[in-house]
Amino acid sequence: MTMKEPNEIIIPTICSYHCGGLCLLKVHIKEGKIIRIETDDGEEPQLRACPKGRALRQRVYAPDRIKYPLKRAGERGEGKFVRISWDEALDKIASELKRVKDTYGPQAILYRGGGGNVTILQSGTPMARLLSMFGGYTTAWGYYSWEGATFASAATFGTIHVENAREDLLNSRFIILWGCDPATSIQGTNTMWYLIQAKEKGIRIVSVDPRFSDSTAVLADQWIPIKPSTDVAMLIAMAYVIVENGLQDQKFLDRYTTGFEKYCDYLFGKTDGITKDPNWAEKITGVPSETIRDLAHKYATTKPSALIAGIAPGRTSIGEQYHRAAMTLAAMTGNIGIHGGNAAGRSLGSQFPFNPFPFKIGPLMTIPPNQVEKDMPDRITVLRNYMQWRSSAHIHISKLSDAILKGRKGGYPSDYKLFYVLNCNPVNQLPNTRKWSEALKKLEFMVVQEQFMTATARFADIILPTSTIFERNDITAGGSPPFYGYLCKMFDALYESKSQLDIATELANRLGIKDFNYKTDEEWIIEFVKGTDIPDYDSFKKNAIYRIKLKEPYVPFKKQIEDPENNPFPTPSGKIEIYSEQIASMNKPDLPPIPKYIEPREGPTDPKISKYPLQLISKHIKRRAHSQFETIPWLRELEPHALEINTEDARSRGISSGDLIRVFNDRGEIIVCAKVTERIMPGVVCLPQGAWFTPDEKGIDRGGCANTLTMDEHSPCGAFTSNSCLVQVEKVES
Amino acid sequence: MACKDWNNIPPGPANWISVETIEEGKFPNLRVSFIIHKCHHCIEPACIQSCPSGAISKRKEDGIVVVHSEICLGKSKCGLCLDSCPYKAPQFREDNQSHMEKCDLCLERWEQGKKPICVMGCPTRALDAGSLEEIESLYGKNHEAIGFIYSLKTKPAIVFRSKSKINNKCYIK
Numbered sequence A: 001m002t003m004k005e006p007n008e009i010i011i012p013t014i015c016s017y018h019c020g021g022l023c024l025l026k027v028h029i030k031e032g033k034i035i036r037i038e039t040d041d042g043e044e045p046q047l048r049a050c051p052k053g054r055a056l057r058q059r060v061y062a063p064d065r066i067k068y069p070l071k072r073a074g075e076r077g078e079g080k081f082v083r084i085s086w087d088e089a090l091d092k093i094a095s096e097l098k099r100v101k102d103t104y105g106p107q108a109i110l111y112r113g114g115g116g117n118v119t120i121l122q123s124g125t126p127m128a129r130l131l132s133m134f135g136g137y138t139t140a141w142g143y144y145s146w147e148g149a150t151f152a153s154a155a156t157f158g159t160i161h162v163e164n165a166r167e168d169l170l171n172s173r174f175i176i177l178w179g180c181d182p183a184t185s186i187q188g189t190n191t192m193w194y195l196i197q198a199k200e201k202g203i204r205i206v207s208v209d210p211r212f213s214d215s216t217a218v219l220a221d222q223w224i225p226i227k228p229s230t231d232v233a234m235l236i237a238m239a240y241v242i243v244e245n246g247l248q249d250q251k252f253l254d255r256y257t258t259g260f261e262k263y264c265d266y267l268f269g270k271t272d273g274i275t276k277d278p279n280w281a282e283k284i285t286g287v288p289s290e291t292i293r294d295l296a297h298k299y300a301t302t303k304p305s306a307l308i309a310g311i312a313p314g315r316t317s318i319g320e321q322y323h324r325a326a327m328t329l330a331a332m333t334g335n336i337g338i339h340g341g342n343a344a345g346r347s348l349g350s351q352f353p354f355n356p357f358p359f360k361i362g363p364l365m366t367i368p369p370n371q372v373e374k375d376m377p378d379r380i381t382v383l384r385n386y387m388q389w390r391s392s393a394h395i396h397i398s399k400l401s402d403a404i405l406k407g408r409k410g411g412y413p414s415d416y417k418l419f420y421v422l423n424c425n426p427v428n429q430l431p432n433t434r435k436w437s438e439a440l441k442k443l444e445f446m447v448v449q450e451q452f453m454t455a456t457a458r459f460a461d462i463i464l465p466t467s468t469i470f471e472r473n474d475i476t477a478g479g480s481p482p483f484y485g486y487l488c489k490m491f492d493a494l495y496e497s498k499s500q501l502d503i504a505t506e507l508a509n510r511l512g513i514k515d516f517n518y519k520t521d522e523e524w525i526i527e528f529v530k531g532t533d534i535p536d537y538d539s540f541k542k543n544a545i546y547r548i549k550l551k552e553p554y555v556p557f558k559k560q561i562e563d564p565e566n567n568p569f570p571t572p573s574g575k576i577e578i579y580s581e582q583i584a585s586m587n588k589p590d591l592p593p594i595p596k597y598i599e600p601r602e603g604p605t606d607p608k609i610s611k612y613p614l615q616l617i618s619k620h621i622k623r624r625a626h627s628q629f630e631t632i633p634w635l636r637e638l639e640p641h642a643l644e645i646n647t648e649d650a651r652s653r654g655i656s657s658g659d660l661i662r663v664f665n666d667r668g669e670i671i672v673c674a675k676v677t678e679r680i681m682p683g684v685v686c687l688p689q690g691a692w693f694t695p696d697e698k699g700i701d702r703g704g705c706a707n708t709l710t711m712d713e714h715s716p717c718g719a720f721t722s723n724s725c726l727v728q729v730e731k732v733e734s
Numbered sequence B: 001m002a003c004k005d006w007n008n009i010p011p012g013p014a015n016w017i018s019v020e021t022i023e024e025g026k027f028p029n030l031r032v033s034f035i036i037h038k039c040h041h042c043i044e045p046a047c048i049q050s051c052p053s054g055a056i057s058k059r060k061e062d063g064i065v066v067v068h069s070e071i072c073l074g075k076s077k078c079g080l081c082l083d084s085c086p087y088k089a090p091q092f093r094e095d096n097q098s099h100m101e102k103c104d105l106c107l108e109r110w111e112q113g114k115k116p117i118c119v120m121g122c123p124t125r126a127l128d129a130g131s132l133e134e135i136e137s138l139y140g141k142n143h144e145a146i147g148f149i150y151s152l153k154t155k156p157a158i159v160f161r162s163k164s165k166i167n168n169k170c171y172i173k
Helices: A056-060 A084-106 A124-135 A148-157 A166-171 A189-202 A215-221 A231-244 A250-256 A260-267 A278-285 A291-303 A320-332 A396-409 A433-440 A500-511 A523-531 A539-544 A558-562 A581-586 A646-653 B003-006 B046-050 B080-084 B107-111 B115-122 B132-139
Strands: A008-015 A023-028 A031-040 A069-072 A081-083 A107-112 A174-178 A204-208 A222-224 A307-310 A417-424 A447-452 A462-465 A474-478 A484-485 A544-546 A615-621 A643-646 A660-665 A669-677 A684-690 A727-730 B016-028 B030-038 B056-058 B065-067 B127-130 B156-160 B167-171
Touching: A008 A484, A031 A056, A031 B003, A031 B115, A084 A107, A084 A417, A084 A447, A084 A462, A084 A500, A107 A124, A107 A396, A124 A417, A124 B016, A148 A320, A166 A189, A174 A189, A174 A215, A174 A291, A174 A727, A189 A204, A189 A215, A204 A291, A215 B030, A231 A260, A231 A278, A231 A291, A231 A320, A250 A320, A278 A291, A291 A307, A307 A320, A396 A433, A396 A539, A474 A523, A484 A539, A484 B056, A523 A539, A539 A544, A643 A646, A643 A660, A646 A669, B003 B115, B046 B056, B046 B080, B115 B127, B127 B132
Parallel strands: A107 A417, A174 A204, A174 A307, A204 A222, A417 A447, A447 A462, A615 A684, A643 A669, B127 B167
Antiparallel strands: A008 A023, A023 A031, A069 A081, A069 A462, A474 A484, A484 A544, A615 A727, A643 A684, A660 A669, A660 A727, B016 B030, B056 B065, B156 B167
């Protein structure tokens, strides 16, 4: 039933703003303007939008939206701009691209197209295609959300598509949420709802987390607080308990895995003389040995069990070891390839191409080979069976600012002169913001395509205004259960904004690149849809969604488990690799071929802890999608941005809730409000990530951006290390 | 958020519905609960008696308590409804001249056969609304929840799903 005023139309679409889900919106439009937004009220599972999707009216019509192309008027980073025409902006960008390529070579062009909008067409792809056709560019490698999990899944299972569908949680008998808070970080639309149904069904849920998260509050029968960066030690001790008591699924291990004996040698100290029992883990993790024994018993003796290995503990300086140890535990208990189990691998990515479901798609805009990568050797830690970003021409995402700052002198493949940014906010969302502020001043030219004046946009020479998801046609695929989504253009792009595809197309004309794009956005989508199972394009467009009907929840590796002779795992051995020969051949002592505990940099045993005694972790906050939506008034009033600190740590520092506090280390300093709570372990503090970096005249970040404090390093495999970060906290004396 | 968008309420102090988080206990033995605050469309609403201008009434056909904002005297001149309500449901905007407003259970949606926007928006399907008999037969008559005191005087028309650790709540008219 539709309900509308006269002249009101309701247009369904998919919200794709990178909160972790993809949801259905029903947008009420009157005389070309949004007046209200509803969400899915059709068949279950409805894709109900979170507060961010519900607040989109204020984003589209935000007074601070970037309306026109802007040119820098003050010093770089000062944030002073003047309005210019599209012609002037595009002419300038085209001439700078040509100048930099001719003077320094294409490798001096650094491009970063991020995931701020998780759709397929209006993504970073058009600009990547254009720059490739132009002669090449340098880009980054490493997913900041989940590189540890990606590497570990690809090494262990040969693929990143490893997680059971979320609705399959209802088939579990025991669920462990490890460093995972879907009430806040979504983790695929309806994950929280499936977990609530699981709980109501009587399925026991345990939460392992330094914080008593909202998910813990609503779902968990037991909360196990653990020191950040030490999760792998507890997982290893659980493996020890399982083997000590003979609880492992030996048939599964014999048939489907390789390297279990080597892992046992490590567990029982045959290789290093250290027994990895729960007493050993208690000292490292702060979790009582009895609690570890108890959880190991429950996990090994309740089948099927789903260990959901959240990606937050993987964003540590030993992130890949945590994920490898979790997957090994899932293999030891035979919880892989079965309903109600879980491979404990790379946590489910909602959207294509990360979603485990094998979507069929039609031809998409392709990116031709990048000339900058030609003749460059592979990166050292690249896996042979995982092709992503294998060239050493790429810079690790945590090292981008360092690379801009130091270039060839710092050992990087090139000097970087031009930086082109879209769909992301690297100054804010990549580590060590102070280094970013220094690095960007070194550039010769910088372009940012944005909707808002982010910390990154403030450094641009030219800012191009981009349209929102309601102002262009686009397509997406994802979900659990899976669906295809259509994002329909509801009205013309506001002000002078343009879509990613239109900007790239106009730039291609100026660069004299023919055959860049010969289709409209809708023609691309029609091609895409032809390759899918969607029977009728027009009704798909009208409904914004085509749900794929499955007889049962999708479970990866079912074939490998049911018929292993004909369906080997896509690893070099054809088996689940507890021991990885590929990793062994990399010959890196800090990247062992079996999962191991290695003392984490900026973890609880780092000597730096005497100076900076608190472990900082960062979490999602319901009112932002990373750094997006920060200035939307309806969302801002939902919850304040504050540092969570335990009552004991606050008391010893004379801090009460609401006090202004300094949070600092050698990399930077922020000033934020304190939120004193029992919901976080003593010794740990937590800051919601994504607040806007706002330095004052002394360089102190008054916005409270977590990355002002994080280190611009990565784990041995390339995991982002934001949750390995030591800080001190003091009250600001007024 | 859905409520603010649907009812076009500007950012600020007027919240027809809000959620409070209640933390109890000491680390590591904690209990955290979530409770909603809104107009519970009491069976015997104290606000109606308190209002000198007769701006508040309870609809005979469905029991929804409604306010006629245009005849309300405003918070600065009156504000008696706020004092009388055990749940602080009457809402006022920042401006001193503002008139009382509050949850009307999305009256216009009922007329179209749709449940309130909060019920239809909750991602975990924790809310429901309907007639008293319907809701009580579905969810029982439990009036106990952490952070909630049942007013014997006004008899709020709300039940909480009993014996569930999840804070499911249902409003009734």
